[in-house]
Structure formats: C-alpha cells, structure tokens
Amino acid sequence: MPKEPDFIHDLNEQQRRAVRHGEGxxxxxxxxxxxxxxxxxxxIAYLIHQNMAAPNEILxxxxxxxxxxxxxxxxxxxxxxxxKRLWMGTFHSVFSKILRYEAEKIGFNxxxxxxxxxxxxxxxxxxxxxxxxxxxxxxxxxxxxxISDAKNELINPDHYGEKFVHSTLDDxxxxxxxxxxxxxxxxxxxxxxxLLIKPIELFNEHPDTLEKYQDRFKYIxxxxxxxxxxxxxxxxxxxxxxxxxxxxxxxxxQSIYSFRGADISNILDFKSDYEDAVEIPLEQNYRSTxxxxxxxxxxxxxxxxxxxxxxxxxxxxxDTITVLDNYDERDEANRVANYIQDLKMRxxxxxxxxxxxxxxxxxxxxxxxxxxxxxxxxxxxxxxxxYQRKEIKDVLAYxxxxxxxxxxxxxxxxxxxxxxxxxxxxxxxxxxxxxQTGQSLWRILENVEEADVYKPAENSVKDFxxxxxxxxxxxxxxxxxxxxxxxLLDESGYMKSLVEENSPKSMTRRENILELQNAISYFEKxxxxxxxxxxxxxxxxxxxxxxxxxxxxxxxxxxxxxxKGLEFPVVFIVGLEEELFPVGSRxxxxxxxxxxRRLFYVAITRAEQELFFSHCRSRYKYGEEQRxxxxxxxxxxxxxxxxxxxxxxxxxxxxxxxxxxxSSPNNGDTKVEYDWKKPLYDKNNRSSHTQIHxxxxxxxxxQVGAKVIHNVFGQGKIISRSGQGERTxxxxxxxxxxxxxxxxxxxxxxxxx
DNA sequence: TTCCATTACGCCGCT
DNA sequence: CGTAATGGAA
Numbered sequence: 021m022p023k024e025p026d027f028i029h030d031l032n033e034q035q036r037r038a039v040r041h042g043e044g045x046x047x048x049x050x051x052x053x054x055x056x057x058x059x060x061x062x063x064i065a066y067l068i069h070q071n072m073a074a075p076n077e078i079l080x081x082x083x084x085x086x087x088x089x090x091x092x093x094x095x096x097x098x099x100x101x102x103x104k105r106l107w108m109g110t111f112h113s114v115f116s117k118i119l120r121y122e123a124e125k126i127g128f129n130x131x132x133x134x135x136x137x138x139x140x141x142x143x144x145x146x147x148x149x150x151x152x153x154x155x156x157x158x159x160x161x162x163x164x165x166x167i168s169d170a171k172n173e174l175i176n177p178d179h180y181g182e183k184f185v186h187s188t189l190d191d192x193x194x195x196x197x198x199x200x201x202x203x204x205x206x207x208x209x210x211x212x213x214x215l216l217i218k219p220i221e222l223f224n225e226h227p228d229t230l231e232k233y234q235d236r237f238k239y240i241x242x243x244x245x246x247x248x249x250x251x252x253x254x255x256x257x258x259x260x261x262x263x264x265x266x267x268x269x270x271x272x273x274q275s276i277y278s279f280r281g282a283d284i285s286n287i288l289d290f291k292s293d294y295e296d297a298v299e300i301p302l303e304q305n306y307r308s309t310x311x312x313x314x315x316x317x318x319x320x321x322x323x324x325x326x327x328x329x330x331x332x333x334x335x336x337x338x339d340t341i342t343v344l345d346n347y348d349e350r351d352e353a354n355r356v357a358n359y360i361q362d363l364k365m366r367x368x369x370x371x372x373x374x375x376x377x378x379x380x381x382x383x384x385x386x387x388x389x390x391x392x393x394x395x396x397x398x399x400x401x402x403x404x405x406x407y408q409r410k411e412i413k414d415v416l417a418y419x420x421x422x423x424x425x426x427x428x429x430x431x432x433x434x435x436x437x438x439x440x441x442x443x444x445x446x447x448x449x450x451x452x453x454x455x456q457t458g459q460s461l462w463r464i465l466e467n468v469e470e471a472d473v474y475k476p477a478e479n480s481v482k483d484f485x486x487x488x489x490x491x492x493x494x495x496x497x498x499x500x501x502x503x504x505x506x507x508l509l510d511e512s513g514y515m516k517s518l519v520e521e522n523s524p525k526s527m528t529r530r531e532n533i534l535e536l537q538n539a540i541s542y543f544e545k546x547x548x549x550x551x552x553x554x555x556x557x558x559x560x561x562x563x564x565x566x567x568x569x570x571x572x573x574x575x576x577x578x579x580x581x582x583x584k585g586l587e588f589p590v591v592f593i594v595g596l597e598e599e600l601f602p603v604g605s606r607x608x609x610x611x612x613x614x615x616x617r618r619l620f621y622v623a624i625t626r627a628e629q630e631l632f633f634s635h636c637r638s639r640y641k642y643g644e645e646q647r648x649x650x651x652x653x654x655x656x657x658x659x660x661x662x663x664x665x666x667x668x669x670x671x672x673x674x675x676x677x678x679x680x681x682x683s684s685p686n687n688g689d690t691k692v693e694y695d696w697k698k699p700l701y702d703k704n705n706r707s708s709h710t711q712i713h714x715x716x717x718x719x720x721x722x723q724v725g726a727k728v729i730h731n732v733f734g735q736g737k738i739i740s741r742s743g744q745g746e747r748t749x750x751x752x753x754x755x756x757x758x759x760x761x762x763x764x765x766x767x768x769x770x771x772x773x
Numbered sequence: 774t775t776c777c778a779t780t781a782c783g784c785c786g787c788t
Numbered sequence: 789c790g791t792a793a794t795g796g797a798a
C-alpha cells in the first residue's frame with residue numbers, strides 16, 4: 021500500500037478515522053459545521069491514493085449538483101485529472117444517467133422526457149378529464165401528492181387499493197395512479213419519483229444488470245443521509261449489498277425533508293441494517309461562535325429522539341444574538357437592511373457575507389422591494405426557478421417533441437401556443453382519437469386528414485407537423501442546438517407573438533428566452549457530445565441552490581431548506597412567528613413540530629459570526645393584516661445568548677405552549693382591529709395598504725363588517741375590501757358558501773340590518 | 774376560436 | 789395581494 025498522503029494531517033482525530041476507514045459499512049454522524057464535506061472529499065481522494073478503488077469505481081451521492089461539482093473539483097486538486105471519472109451527483113441526476121443507458125430493458129426509450137411537478141399535474145388533470153372526473157372536485161394536486169407518496173414507499177398501483185381502508189378518494193387514487201403510470205410509459209416519460217424507483221424495477225427484473233452496477237460501484241458514499249427516502253434507501257441498499265462498502269454521512273438533527281418522504285429512520289437504523297457498521301461521530305464545530313452553538317443546542321434539546329453526540333467548538337464566544345421586534349414585514353425588511361448597511365460600514369463585511377433566511381418563499385418579496393429601493397444588491401435563490409417559467413417550459417416542450425414524439429403532455433402544451441387555430445374542441449377530438457386507437461397524439465397529427473376534424477384546424481395541424489418535421493430534419497443534419505432553437509422560435513411564431521404583445525411581461529419573457537439560448541450554447545461548448553437529449557435531461561434536474569453564487573457581491577435571500585449545507589458570516593432568520601415558523605397547519609393536517617424545530621436548528625447553524633432573529637407583530641396575508649404572536653422557538657432558546665436591540669434580555673415564557681393545545685381554529689393569526697403601535701419606518705415610503713378614500717363614504721354601505729345578502733350566495737359578512745371606484749372588490753364570508761371575492765359594482769347583493 | 778373580465782384560491786418546503 | 793382558471797361575448 022502506498023504511503024499515506026500528506027493531506028491526512030489536515031484532519032482532526034475523528035475525521036482521520038473516518039477517512040482511513042476502508043472496507044465495510046460506515047456511518048458518520050456529522051454535526052453541523054463539523055467538516056463533513058471535507059471528510060467525504062478526503063476519503064474519496066484517500067481511497068484512490070491508496071489504490072483501494074479506481075475513480076470510476078466510486079459513486080458519491082450528494083444533495084445538490086453544485087455540492088457534487090465542488091467536491092469533484094476539490095478531489096481534483098488532491099489527486100489530479102482522474103477525478104473527472106468519479107460518479108458524482110444527486111440521486112436524481114446519477115440515476116437518470118443510468119436509466120438512459122438501460123431504458124430499453126424496462127420498456128422506455130433513452131430519450132425519455134423528465135416530468136416536473138407541473139407536467140405530471142397536467143398529465144393527471146388530462147387523465148381525470150378523460151375519465152369523467154371534474155378536476156375542480158378531485159384536485160390534481162392532491163392526487164399527485166398521493167401518487168408520489170405511494171411511489172416513494174414503493175407501493176405500486178396494483179397494491180395501492182389493498183393498503184388502505186377504502187374511501188372514495190382511495191379508490192379514485194388507485195384508479196388514476198394505475199392510468200398515470202401507464203400514461204407515462206406510453207409517453208416515454210418519467211417523473212421525479214420514477215428516476216428513483218425505475219432503477220429498483222430495473223434491478224429487480226434484471227439481476228445481471230444489478231450485478232454490473234454492484235461491481236462498478238465498489239464504494240458508495242451518500243451525503244445528507246438523514247434526508248433520503250425509502251426509494252433512495254432501497255436503491256442504494258441494492259447497489260451496496262454485494263460489497264457493503266457503503267459510507268453514509270448525516271445528522272439526524274438536520275432532517276428537514278419528511279414532506280417528500282425522507283425517512284429519518286434510515287439513518288437511525290443504519291447500524292441495525294448493517295451489523296458490522298462502524299459509527300464515527302464528528303463533534304467539533306469549526307463554523308460558529310460558542311453563542312450560536314449554544315442557541316442551536318438549546319433549541320434541539322426540545323426534541324425527543326436524537327443520535328448521541330455533543331457538538332463543541334474552540335471558537336470564541338462571539339456576540340449575543342439580537343432579537344428584532346418589528347411592527348410588520350416592511351418594518352422588518354427596513355430594519356434588516358439598516359443592520360446590513362451598518363455592519364458593512366462598521367465591521368467591514370461585504371454584501372455576500374449576509375444571508376436572509378425565511379420559512380416560505382413569498383417572504384422574499386418585501387425584502388426585494390426594500391433592498392432595491394435602498395440600493396442593496398441581493399441574489400434570490402429559489403422561488404419560481406428559471407426553468408419553471410412558462411416561456412422556458414414552452415420552448416423546452418417544443419425541443420422535447422423533437423426527440424420524444426410520444427410525449428403527449430408536452431405536445432399538448434405547445435400545439436396551440438402561440439394560438440394557431442387549434443382550439444379546445446379540435447384538440448379533444450384529436451386526443452380522443454389517440455386514446456381510442458392507442459396511438460400517440462403526434463401519430464394522429466401526422467395523419468390528421470383521417471381524423472375528421474374542423475377543416476381550418478386540420479390545415480393548422482398540417483402546418484404544425486410540417487414545421488416540427490423540418491426542425492427534426494435540421495437536427496438530424498447535425499445543425500447546432502442553438503441554431504435549431506432559433507429557427508424553432510422563428511417558425512413557430514413564438515417570438516413573433518411576444519414581440520407583438522409588446523408588454524413589460526413579454527419583454528421579460530423575451531429576455532428569458534435569450535438566456536435559455538445562452539444556456540444552450542454554453543452547454544454545447546462545454547460538452548463534447550452535447551445532444552438535445554442530454555441537455556434536456558441535465559436542465560430538468562438543475563436545482564435552485566445549484567445557481568447560488570457565493571462570489572457574487574450580494575446579500576443572499578433564500579428559504580431555510582435551500583440554505584442546507586451553506587454557511588454565512590452573518591445570518592438573519594426572519595418571520596419568527598407562530599403559524600409561519602413553525603408553519604401553520606394546512607387543511608387540518610398536523611404540523612410536524614419537531615421537524616420545524618430541526619429546520620430552525622439548521623437555520624441557526626448556518627451562521628458563523630453574527631445571528632439575528634426577527635419577528636413581526638403583524639403581517640399581511642392574502643391582502644389582509646393579521647396579528648402575529650412571536651414564535652415559540654424564541655421562548656425555547658437559551659436566554660443568556662439572546663438580547664433585544666437595546667441589550668436587555670427578552671421576556672420568555674417557557675410554559676406558553678406546554679400542555680394544552682390552543683383550541684381556536686385560527687390560533688396565532690388574529691385580525692388587526694386597532695392600530696397597535698406606530699411603525700418605525702419612514703412614513704413617506706408607505707406606498708401600499710393605505711386607506712381607501714371615498715368621495716361620499718356615507719353613501720357606500722358596503723363597508724367592512726357590514727352584513728349583506730346575495731341573490732345566489734345568501735347571507736354573509738364583508739371581511740375586507742380593496743380597489744377603488746369601479747374596481748372596488750369585497751371579500752365576503754357567506755354563511756353557507758364560505759369565502760367569496762366579489763366585484764362590488766357587479767355583485768347582486770344588498771346590505772341588511 | 775380568441776380575448777377579456779370575473780372569480781377562485783393559495784401561502785410550506787424540493788427533485 | 790398575486791396568479792391561475794373559467795366563462796361569456798365578439
């Protein structure tokens with residue numbers, strides 16, 4: 021065996037043990053900021069250096085593509101060029117590559133489409149319509165959720181019915197699930213879940229293929245193991261079962277993805293799954309001050325089950341955590357902005373040293389507005405991602421059609437986009453014919469004259485088919501992807517219709533399309549055998565955090581989920597209010613409070629030097645002002661590391677949430693009925709939610725609180741109003757029909773009493 | 774068939 | 789408040 025590499029001495033004792041561990045299962049329980057990425061990186065480099073494995077015999081599964089790329093670069097610095105041959109990436113991207121090689125074995129074509137949430141929702145909606153269900157009553161979103169959960173638990177459509185006590189919804193789900201799976205296969209398409217479960221099917225049906233990959237991946241490493249779901253567990257378990265050289269790294273305290281099926285017991289049970297597993301804890305934190313770590317610890321102690329470990333640090337005590345008590349979200353954004361500018365000036369921080377972390381994406385809006393006004397540069401990570409935008413999805417749907425004509429869902433998306441006279445009626449005629457004959461929609465279009473549809477539509481279809489075929493021809497002739505895309509934008513009339521619209525919105529869309537073209541040509545330049553298929557596959561799996569640029573001189577704004585694995589010198593955790601962080605329950609489902617607490621723990625441990633907690637006394641929701649109570653987490657945090665802005669200790673009521681549950685259906689959110697306190701921000705900047713003025717308020721009886729009777733909806737009460745004059749809208753809560761929004765000038769309704 | 778106005782509804786997180 | 793979906797008129 022070669023002499024140990026010098027880099028082994030860059031590590032502490034526990035880290036070194038993990039890196040040196042050779043064959044056999046290994047569990048690394050890595051506390052926040054304990055250098056786990058470093059351990060993974062070094063361990064891979066070490067295995068190669070010691071000739072225990074060739075680079076292409078190592079599979080490393082990370083949580084983001086960016087993490088994989090960075091790790092690969094680091095390993096490259098340690099061992100050189102051959103690091104390129106490592107198999108690294110997210111579960112989804114690695115297995116989608118494997119599926120591309122093996123697609124035929126499970127009845128797919130290697131140019132299969134990848135459906136995102138929106139695509140599969142569209143497919144489900146279409147199936148509902150075809151089976152005479154009303155998508156308004158049976159919500160595609162709900163079904164998709166159930167189907168996705170079933171897939172991740174590896175329950176196939178045939179078994180779905182058995183597993184549950186029968187309710188109507190269970191029966192419908194079972195039925196739609198079955199059709200959905202068939203439809204995706206028919207469309208040569210896979211959804212995100214399929215990328216994980218199809219490999220399992222493949223390996224079950226083809227033991228020889230399984231063995232091929234078992235032999236290829238002699239060593240397997242999985243990062244963020246606490247956030248793997250059952251399917252991910254299963255597929256890696258299969259791959260590792262021959263050599264059992266499986267190394268998993270994780271922290272049960274940071275498990276925050278149960279909503280997509282992540283199963284914390286994967287990490288908790290690792291030692292019973294692999295009896296000779298070695299467990300190594302990484303307990304020294306290199307990231308945060310003592311104060312920050314103490315805050316984190318005091319929070320997580322409130323959770324019940326945890327793997328045994330004690331996080332400690334050699335770092336300084338650091339400053340106490342400041343709690344910002346704000347009037348509302350504008351006040352909050354202003355105050356945070358002021359602190360950023362102040363810290364930047366006084367302590368020499370740069371903009372990219374700051375992060376603003378929130379529970380929900382919509383909270384970014386106020387911060388964006390405020391920061392733009394104050395000239396603070398920021399980068400927003402997440403929200404509606406670039407590749408989810410309508411115009412981008414449209415162009416990609418066109419491109420997908422060129423290589424996967426079986427894909428009815430993508431075809432449906434763009435066949436009349438921009439409108440070319442193929443309307444609802446003609447489309448459903450064509451679709452019905454496709455279903456009856458078992459052919460793809462594209463096949464029907466190619467022979468549209470046999471379909472007997474409305475003549476003008478038939479001609480449009482012929483033009484459409486001609487256009488797509490000519491683009492396919494271009495592609496086959498080896499023209500570059502950018503060229504073909506340009507031609508497509510031109511010939512489809514897509515660009516033209518955007519130009520004609522000439523609105524601010526259409527301008528942005530044109531810019532986005534331009535950016536997509538740049539992305540395509542960048543891809544072509546940087547990949548030797550860039551195909552349309554590989555491009556589409558890659559971009560459909562790009563994540564929000566993949567685009568986060570730590571060098572960019574800008575304040576980062578993102579959700580706590582997106583911040584996982586990242587670190588910042590100064591962190592603001594905002595919106596620390598009940599029903600927001602921890603989140604409020606949705607349609608009476610229980611909130612997993614322990615997971616919310618872990619999420620808060622993740623947020624705290626992103627901070628290196630300084631940390632701020634921020635909450636608002638009131639907040640706008642659906643255009644209505646809500647009173648907010650401070651998050652219970654602020655009562656749980658160790659009182660000696662938090663201070664108010666004036667430096668006094670915060671009033672904590674540790675018993676506030678213990679014992680009895682609040683029985684109010686709307687706990688935490690109450691409507692504001694009076695001005696609570698003057699806002700601290702500049703009144704001149706107060707642009708929205710001002711009072712509406714009427715010329716003759718006395719003549720307008722439709723005020724908030726008024727009881728009304730409506731011709732159709734019956735009795736109700738006005739709970740809010742918005743807009744002015746002709747555009748005045750009111751929200752009315754009707755006794756029998758619930759909440760409705762009505763145009764005052766059109767509503768057939770009178771004030772009573 | 775298309776376009777525009779009105780109404781519904783969400784705001785939990787992500788591949 | 790914002791956007792998506794729907795439904796009626798040109």
